[in-house]
Amino acid sequence: MIEVRGYQNRRVAVLGLGRSGLSVARALMSGGAEVQAWDDSAEARAMAEQAGLALTDISRPGALEGVDLLIVSPGIPHLYPAPHPVIAAAWEAGVPVDNDIGLFFRSLGHADWSRHDSPPRVVAVTGSNGKSTTVALIRHVLAELGRPVQLAGNIGRGVFDLDPPEDGEVIVLELSSYQTELARALTPDIAVFTNLSPDHLDRHGGLGGYFAAKRRLFAEGGPDRAVIGVDEVEGRFLANQIAMGAADDRVIRISSGRKLSGPGWNVFARKGFLTEWRKGRQLAAIDLREMRGLPGAHNHQNACAAYGALRALGVGPRDIERAFRSFTGLPHRSQLVAEAGGVAFVNDSKATNVDSAAQALRAFPRIRWIAGGLGKEGGIAALGPHLGNVVKAYLIGHSARDFALQLGSTPYEICETMARAVARAAEEAEPGDTVLLAPAAASFDQYRDFERRGEDFIACVKQTLARREGTADRD
Template sequence: MIPVRGFEGHKVAVLGLGRSGLAAARALAAGGAEPLVWDDSPEARDRAEAAGFAPFVPTRARPFEGVAALIVSPGIPHLYPRPNPIVARALAEGIPVDNDIGLFFRSWATPDWDNFDAAPRVIAVTGSNGKSTTTALIHHILEVAGKPVQMAGNIGRGVLDLEPAGDGDVVVLELSSYQTELARALTPDIAVFTNLSPDHLDRHGGIGGYFAAKRRLFAEGGPDRAVIGVDETEGRFLANQIGAGPGDDRVIRVSSGQKLDGPGWSVFARKGFLAEWRKGRQVASIDLREIAGLPGAHNHQNACAAYAAVRPLGLAPKLIEQALHSFAGLPHRSQLVRERNGVRYVNDSKATNVDSAAKALQAFPRIRWIAGGLGKDGGIADLAPYLGSVAKAYLIGHSARDFALQIGDTPHEICETMAQAVERAAAEAEPGETVLLAPAAASFDQYPNFEKRGEDFTALVQALPDG
């Protein structure tokens, strides 16, 4: 646990008692603060009370009297589409509002570091798609290299549940836009921006607010190195704002599909090969085509971002290449579930938006595509250029019929349920094809989250008879 510094002897309100909220309450208490906790769920409040935490009472006439700060969990709106009423009250009264990420960055460094031979480092990863895989891949590479490393944030543990830093430790954080937007302190040593595509727009008041939330990771703390995906305009703009000129190697530009060979530092993938360039010359190359845990161009971009993030730590290209080959991939992200009768079954349940589904559809040559769920604004009309590899679509969930109207002449079948879609796709798939779950939609019509959706697909596929 990371004891929170700076609130000794003060009351601090904690709103939201999920994983990050409870960890924040424990860490505040460990640092000498008095946490007061609240959640709209009576069950969550009961668990917190059983753990010994005093309640925050929002219905009091002056609920923030004597309270030094309000710590808000990521899922609770603080700005758009409108602030949670408790947050709104704190804003009106001038109570500082923060989250567990801000508490982590204000508390991570301690006087003990003066005795370390090597200062601990923080690598923070954000972006629309690929940030979980990139984060896990960075963690894996550092483990293979024998570095002391921990992983947390939007993946794995809450940040305040990490162990205090030791000599030369590295922490790898996946940070969502919800987390970067509110944190009052953001000071990573290396910051990674994978890409940007429209998502969570209601929460951020549009695409500009969404990008601004991501940009804070770079603008607030001034990382020593910034790894920036430059395949979209926003990434190119961000790299331009950070760099002092084309040769400024504090910025490492990353791409999947375009050659970056200018005077600066770049890592890019083309035709399945990763290349690192510095000062106008190539210094390393890795063949990504046969790495089972990283299929497709989108995963090649993730590999480039992870490679670029660990190179400033002194890791050699050959060691990184070795680690890439032993990376198993993450569940629900282009995860190979089974090979049966010459057909591959791939679980990409995390492909919840059009951009991530487009990348999945480009990763395999001939696809039986399972899609649908709770569709997002705009539907899937923008996937039209990527449907050439789809032999047939099997549409499920709330938006199945809407999706059917948007995929033109692509053969399709309304299946409604995952079980029926898997059964029909398995019956019709031919050797060499891939049955791909890439929903391009949220899961909340039939499942509590994308993980449960992916687990259902996996279980159904594993239950298919051999032969």
């Protein structure tokens, strides 16, 4: 655990007692703070009490009197579509509002680094898509090289559940817009921006607010190095805002699909090859085409982002290439779960929006596509240009019939359930096909979260293949 510094014998309220809320409450108590914890959910309060937290209803009028700080969990709205009443009360009472990420950076800054020969460093990754794969890839490469590394944030552990960093350790954080928007301190050594596509627009008051939330990671603390995806206009704007000139190599620009030129530091992927250019000359190239853990252009973009961060940490190109080859991917993100009879089964349950589903649909040549769930605004209409590789769609969940109306001439079947969709896709698949779960929808109509949906897909694939093998044995 990393203790919260600077709040000994002071009163701190914690609103929201999920993973991050429980983590920060424990860290505050360990650092000597007087914690007043609360959650609107009775179930969450019961779990917090089981974990040994004393509860105080901070939603009562006047409950924030004498409180020095309010810590808010990421999922709680603080501005749009409307501020939570406790946050509004904190504003009226003059109580500073922060989250666990801001408190983490402030606590880390209080740490005694003098005992380290090589001070620990923090790499923080944000963006719309690819964050999880990028941070996992950075962690994988460093671990393969025997360097101490920990992963936290929007993936894995809460930031305060990290172990105190050792000499030369790298802390890799995945940060969502919910986390960067409210944090009062954001001071990573290296900050990474993968890309931007519309998401969470109601929470941020539109696309501009969404981008502004992510931009704070680069504007608040000023990282030593910034790795920025420039395939969208927002990334190009951000890179220009930071760089002092064309040759300023504090900014590493990355792209998937186009060559980057100029005297600065550039990393790009084209036709399956990752290339690094710096000061007008090529330094390295990596063939990504046969790396099974990094299929498709979207994963090549993730590879560029991870490569840029690793180079900023001083890792050599050949060491990065060797470690890339052993990366198997993350669960529920272009995860190869089985191959049988020349047919691949790929779990991309994390593809919960149109943009991430489009990336998955471009990654494989012949696709039996399992899609559907709780559709988002606009459905899958925007996926029309990306359906060329889809042999047939197998639609599940609440939005199955709505999605069917937006498929144009693409063949489809309404399957309703995951079990039927997997069985039908496997039955009709031919050698060279990929049965791909890329829902383009939220999971909450049938599943608790996208992880549970992906696990069901894997279970259904195993059951289907086992039945097929049993039938073959009987024959």
